[in-house]
Amino acid sequence: MNIVNLEYPVPARVLESVPAEGQSMAIGDFDGVHLGHREVIGRAVSAARRRGLAASVMTFHPHPREVLGAKAYSTSITPLDRKLERFRELGLDTVYVVSFTPTLAALSPEAFVDEVLVPLRVKSVTVGFNFTFGHRGLGTSALLKQLGEGRFDAEIVQPFRIEDERVSSTLIREALALGDVERVQNLLGRPFDVSGDVVTGDGRGRTIGVPTANLSIDARSVKPANGVYAVNATIETGPSAGQTYAGVMNVGMKPTFHSALPVATWEVHLFDFDGDLYGHRLTVSFVSRIRDERKFDSVTALIEQIGRDMQEAKRRIGAQA
Structure with missing residues (x-):
């Protein structure tokens, strides 16, 4: 082309x-x-x-x-x-x-x-x-x-x-604003996805046992509603290029750790992946929205919820497959 x-x-x-x-x-x-x-x-x-x-x-x-x-x-x-x-x-x-x-x-x-x-x-x-x-x-x-x-x-x-x-871009934008990525998939004929390079984050995910890849997403991309999503992520560059992993993604402001961030962050944890993704590019396809983003009273409570989110993400991805 x-x-x-x-x-x-x-x-x-x-x-x-x-x-x-x-x-x-x-x-x-x-x-x-x-x-x-x-x-x-x-x-x-x-x-x-x-x-x-x-x-x-x-x-x-x-x-x-x-x-x-x-x-x-x-x-x-x-x-x-x-x-x-x-x-x-x-x-x-x-x-x-x-x-x-x-x-x-x-x-x-x-x-x-x-x-x-x-x-x-x-x-x-x-x-x-x-x-x-x-x-x-x-x-x-x-x-x-x-x-x-x-x-x-x-x-x-x-x-x-x-x-x-009637399928329209406006309708898709409205559904994304609600986090209804399943409806968006029906309108697009494919999952909604974003691509970005993995950049250095605050490293907190690894300290709580859930390492995440922080993505730098084009600021011109429409952002879905803040929240936690079941996703599939394909590694586009590097030694693992072409491989796809199920995972869970948080889009939002990380309120448990931050009182105010200037922009939303995009963090994804890949199931069954162990490696270095810094500097590599990922494409993340959204499967289902699991819950709203919210502030937890303690890191322990957050870790427990992340465990539940991961199990729910696996269930939903498996159900779709």
Whole structure:
């Protein structure tokens, strides 16, 4: 899969690299790459294979709503690196990562089509039913279809529903805010996960017999509700790369030991693992939320609760498997 970082106006070097046969392109931010997004992208890939075109996606970074002042979009369900990993699974030839700037935001819908899509030899466009583009979002999916007449086909994909509920990034964010990672898994079509490097923590876990890996998570990642979770963790780098371990993770402020931390910490204890993970990268997939984070009256009480959490995590991971 070829990744092209694209700015407006479209550079000549990018236009020179466009396949001569043209492209079938899915367009959207695709935050989360959830089941609805996969439907849109899958339709674009199918059209490409059917018509002998290259299969591509156009996505935007940062999120357009963030640039336009929506604070809720300063974090992502899938930060860009994770999003690109998900795209690799979908049979795409090219991903265009468009730098979303105020200049691009000011383009009229007509200019976006004339100066971006047509020069990229787009022959087929696939978008979701609520897709908007151009200045102030005045371009709708219906207008895209109209502007494409005689130049490209436009397919508008209707909402993807699970039990009559429309799958959306907003719904996933709401479920994460509640810590409902099981519901999130249903909406994404896979477990919610985060990746980060193991960094030095306060070392307290080892002193109480429960060594933990402290992860440095991209600040742009949406954080699930504070609490204790059953997880599976895959080691991405180092001697144990590729191995996955069940475990238990605490996301939060560690109130038993700290009166106030500036930011939440992400700590994971891996079952049946004995080794050094410092400096290595982990991907942690969330299985189930076990309980709220809370302050304990003593370290002994905390240790006893951690023991119960570990047993419950093993039960839930085993039940899911």
